[in-house]
Amino acid sequence: MDDRRRGNINMFIDRLIESIKEKNNPTVVGLDPNLESIPAHIRENAFRRHGRSLKAAGEAILEFNRKIIDAVCDIAPVVKPQLAYYEMYGIEGMKAFMETVRYAKSKGLLVIADGKRNDIGSTAEAYSHAYLGRTSLCDGYFEDVFGVDALTVNPMLGYDGIRPFLDDCRDFGKGIFILVKTSNKSSGQVQDIVTNLDASIYEILANHVNEWGKGLEGKYGYSAVGAVVGATYPNQAKKIRSIMRNAYILVPGFGAQGGTAKDVVHSFGSDGRGALVNASRSIIYAYRSEEWRKHNGEESFDTAAREAAIKMRDEINKAIKQNREVV
Amino acid sequence: MDDRRRGNINMFIDRLIESIKEKNNPTVVGLDPNLESIPAHIRENAFRRHGRSLKAAGEAILEFNRKIIDAVCDIAPVVKPQLAYYEMYGIEGMKAFMETVRYAKSKGLLVIADGKRNDIGSTAEAYSHAYLGRTSLCDGYFEDVFGVDALTVNPMLGYDGIRPFLDDCRDFGKGIFILVKTSNKSSGQVQDIVTNLDASIYEILANHVNEWGKGLEGKYGYSAVGAVVGATYPNQAKKIRSIMRNAYILVPGFGAQGGTAKDVVHSFGSDGRGALVNASRSIIYAYRSEEWRKHNGEESFDTAAREAAIKMRDEINKAIKQNREVV
Numbered sequence: 001m002d003d004r005r006r007g008n009i010n011m012f013i014d015r016l017i018e019s020i021k022e023k024n025n026p027t028v029v030g031l032d033p034n035l036e037s038i039p040a041h042i043r044e045n046a047f048r049r050h051g052r053s054l055k056a057a058g059e060a061i062l063e064f065n066r067k068i069i070d071a072v073c074d075i076a077p078v079v080k081p082q083l084a085y086y087e088m089y090g091i092e093g094m095k096a097f098m099e100t101v102r103y104a105k106s107k108g109l110l111v112i113a114d115g116k117r118n119d120i121g122s123t124a125e126a127y128s129h130a131y132l133g134r135t136s137l138c139d140g141y142f143e144d145v146f147g148v149d150a151l152t153v154n155p156m157l158g159y160d161g162i163r164p165f166l167d168d169c170r171d172f173g174k175g176i177f178i179l180v181k182t183s184n185k186s187s188g189q190v191q192d193i194v195t196n197l198d199a200s201i202y203e204i205l206a207n208h209v210n211e212w213g214k215g216l217e218g219k220y221g222y223s224a225v226g227a228v229v230g231a232t233y234p235n236q237a238k239k240i241r242s243i244m245r246n247a248y249i250l251v252p253g254f255g256a257q258g259g260t261a262k263d264v265v266h267s268f269g270s271d272g273r274g275a276l277v278n279a280s281r282s283i284i285y286a287y288r289s290e291e292w293r294k295h296n297g298e299e300s301f302d303t304a305a306r307e308a309a310i311k312m313r314d315e316i317n318k319a320i321k322q323n324r325e326v327v
Numbered sequence: 328m329d330d331r332r333r334g335n336i337n338m339f340i341d342r343l344i345e346s347i348k349e350k351n352n353p354t355v356v357g358l359d360p361n362l363e364s365i366p367a368h369i370r371e372n373a374f375r376r377h378g379r380s381l382k383a384a385g386e387a388i389l390e391f392n393r394k395i396i397d398a399v400c401d402i403a404p405v406v407k408p409q410l411a412y413y414e415m416y417g418i419e420g421m422k423a424f425m426e427t428v429r430y431a432k433s434k435g436l437l438v439i440a441d442g443k444r445n446d447i448g449s450t451a452e453a454y455s456h457a458y459l460g461r462t463s464l465c466d467g468y469f470e471d472v473f474g475v476d477a478l479t480v481n482p483m484l485g486y487d488g489i490r491p492f493l494d495d496c497r498d499f500g501k502g503i504f505i506l507v508k509t510s511n512k513s514s515g516q517v518q519d520i521v522t523n524l525d526a527s528i529y530e531i532l533a534n535h536v537n538e539w540g541k542g543l544e545g546k547y548g549y550s551a552v553g554a555v556v557g558a559t560y561p562n563q564a565k566k567i568r569s570i571m572r573n574a575y576i577l578v579p580g581f582g583a584q585g586g587t588a589k590d591v592v593h594s595f596g597s598d599g600r601g602a603l604v605n606a607s608r609s610i611i612y613a614y615r616s617e618e619w620r621k622h623n624g625e626e627s628f629d630t631a632a633r634e635a636a637i638k639m640r641d642e643i644n645k646a647i648k649q650n651r652e653v654v
Contacts, residue, residue, distance in 0.1 A: 034453070035465055043465060052464050054472070084446055084453035088462050090472040094421050116445050118481055119411055120511035120584075126361070126411035135415050137379050138362055138370060145381070145417040154445055156483045157509050158516030182484050184447035189485030189535070193528065196521045201528070204520065257447075 009173035012149045013226075013248060014218040016110055016175070017273065019077035025313045026268070026320075028112065028250070029072050029305075030280025031081040031100060033061040034088070037285050039298040058092030061085075064301075065100045068284055071302035072309050073107035080250075080278055083115040101148055111148045112250065116179060118154035118161055125164035127151075132176075133168035150175035152228055152250070155205055162212055169216055169224040175248075176225055178212075180205045180240055183230025183253030192236075202236060206243040213247055222248050222274065229267055231259025231277065237266040241274070249275040254312070255282030261319035272320050283308045336500035339476045340553075340575060341545040343437055343502070344600065346404035352640045353595070353647075355439065355577070356399050356632070357607025358408040358427060360388035361415070364612050366625040385419030388412075391628075392427045395611055398629035399636050400434035407577075407605055410442040428475055438475045439577065443506060445481035445488055452491035454478075459503075460495035477502035479555055479577070482532055489539055496543055496551040502575075503552055505539075507532045507567055510557025510580025519563075529563060533570040540574055549575050549601065556594055558586025558604065564593040568601070576602040582609030582639070588646035599647050610635045 020026050035043055035057050046060035069079065079100075086097035097113075104111050117127040131151045134141040153165055153176045165176045181191050181202040191202045199207075206227065213223030223246045229237050231253035241249065249267040253259040254277050267275035286292060286308035287301035296304065347353050362370055362384050373387035396406065406427075413424035424440075431438050444454040458478045461468040480492055480503045492503045508518050508529040518529045526534075533554065540550030550573045556564050558580035568576065576594040580586040581604050594602035613619060613635035614628035623631065 032450070036463060052467050054462075054464075054469055057462075057464060057469075082446075082450055082453075084444070084450045084457070087457040088453040088472065090457070090462075090469075091418060091421055091425060093457075094418055098418060114446075116481070117411070118443050118445075119409075119441075120509060120579075123359070123409055123411045126409075126415040130411070130414040130417070130420075135381075135384075135417075136363060137381075137384060140379050142381055142384075142417075145415065154443070154481050154483055156481055156506060156517050157511055158513030158518075160511045160513040179483060182447060184484055184487045186485030186487040190483050190528070190532075191485075193520075193531065194523045196523050196525070198523070201517070201520065205517075208516070252447075 011173045011218040011224060012110070012175035013222050013224050014220060015149070016077065016248065016276070017220045017222065019110060020273070020276070023075060023077050024317065025075060025077055026276055027076060027309070027313055027316060028078040028080045028276055028278040029068065029076050029283050029309055030114070030278045031065050031068065031079050031284065032085045032280040033064050033284070034085055035060060037288070038064040039287065039301050041298065054089050054092040057089045058096040061089070061093070062096040062099050065096070066103055067302045068305050069104050069107055069109065071306040073109055075306070075313065076109065076309055078110045078112060078276065079104045080112045080114050082280065083113060098146060101146060110150070112150040112152065112177065113146065113148040114152045116152050116154045118157055120157060121160040121164060124161045128164040128168045132165060132174040133172055150177060152177045152179065154179050155208065159208070159212070166212060166216065166225065174224065177228050177250040178205065178209050178225065180209060180227040181229045181233055181236045183232045183257050183259065187230065203239060203243060206240045209247050210244050217246060222246055226250055228252065231264045232257060234263040234266050241267055241269065245269070251275055251277045255279035261315040264316060265319045265323040268320055268323070270324070272324055277316055279312055283312065338500045338545040338551060339437070339502035340549050340551050341547060342476070343404065343575065343603070344547045344549065346437060347603070350402055350404050351644065352402060352404055353603055354403060354636070354640050354643060355405040355407045355603055355605040356395065356403050356610050356636055357441070357605045358392050358395065358406050358611065359412045359607040360391050360611070361412055362387060364615070365391040366614065366628050368625065381416050381419040384416045385423040388416070388420070389423040389426050392423070393430055394629045395632050396431050396434055396436065398633040400436055402633070402640065403436065403636055405437045405439060405603065406431045407439040407441050409607065410440060425473060428473060437477070439477040439479065439504065440473065440475040441479045443479050443481045445484055447484060448487040448491060451488045455491040455495045459492060459501040460499050477504060479504045479506065481506050482535065486535070486539070493539060493543065493552065501551065504555050504577040505532065505536050505552065507536060507554040508556045508560055508563045510559045510584050510586065514557065530566060530570060533567045536574050537571050544573060547600070549573055553577055555579065558591045559584060561590040561593050568594055568596065572596070578602055578604045582606035588642040591643060592646045592650040595647055595650070597651070599651055604643055606639055610639065
């Protein structure tokens, strides 16, 4: 392990905090493209070039993503491609994912891959190589296979399955966000179960996030180990925030899933930091809203996304400010 | 949904049971290839053709997998590629995964993709399209994107995140295996937690597996919804088996992880059916054992894998038989 990178690595969590500050924007644009929802002209052009094929799908979603990235890269600090939407288009989709990551990074954006990966230790190590670390090619390494800055991770297998990601966070300056309380309706079926010690599963997980992040704090006190806590559960978010003082919270569920700016403020700390709110469909498909279509065509989908991203930024900043004044 | 396939589909679970019976073998060969562990001649040949690259890695693991598949396809009913080991090599790794799936199916094997995928409903749907169902290309579908027979799934998000997979199981004759009690050392950190109703999380999950599988039973009474229960936890396996009468259990952790034939019998029902035991490293890397290397070279790695697979089959069949005689 002597040859692993160490030392003065610019940690993801520090780069994240600095980018949020610089852009005055604690939000993430979720890149969850699907062929049905992207503008017809992009889709049809791709079909003309490659027929009705996965190759056409891959090219179309990549073109869509690039235009979205161009439209938001000066105002948003982070994009979050959701891996399922790329795997759905097979190898061609995964190529589009890889090119999206590269393009976003070239535009100064941080990239969180939303993959919710999980497995036993030896296998979690392989996932970590793929997304955060590097893959051995025997007598040499391939750096940055998918090369994202951070990955979402599912903790159901316990510490063994998390440890390899922690190693790569430390050695390569990366980050993870561990599922603690997800935004979906049935998340309580497992995560809200109350144990015989009176704590709920999500509280136990929040404590693990704390524990696992120890020693991985950056210069602002936040650790490389963050948590996923849905905007749709503000009461649980309050509890979780009070347990995890050093963990950044990635907040899905804003917008299309029903979470509002008032709901997400509970995930921020009293310093106005500590959370990162994601919206996907309500940003990237803003051009499909009735409002937009009244006055504009689908060609300006990127402008619609930019305006929606600005609106979200302003709403959330305002809610954070109001909340701090109340406190 | 009218155009979704329905009706007389040959269900995965029925094909599985028939193949196990025909080959008299309730085991799975796990295809978890990594460049360091495969025979040097395969690796070096690929490096000669493509340099020290991910392309070389992808070709090498595909060649390795094909030879393993050739060696076991007449005796084993199922192979289980572990997705992490392919994602680790990026796009080239995913190509190798796809070609491995195709090759295995062409040789009459069933394929379980071990991906432990999970997400909220709308996103779980995209994963399900990728592995079990089909992906819409607007006015048409792409069938069998990765086209496996079954997928492992993580239940931490509850029913919302499982439902899309159930739909594809029903409509396309596929199967899922839901994590209930994983084989790793720290699996108890979440899965063994005892709730205020005195049940453990793994027992609650076993009950969900039962519930979610209702209406998806095949002609032998087993449902399309199976469970993952590690060979390393025989006591928990007994309890889980008694809860889930209609669910097939995929048992990892045999061999390299320490599970023995005696440990796995508890996952089988009194009919001698109901479980499927996986071994990966102890089969595919059998050529690396001291025993094998004393008398053979690495060129015969496929013969080593075949012999190890036969030994495993016989050990497990013997243990099942002994257990039934005792009962």
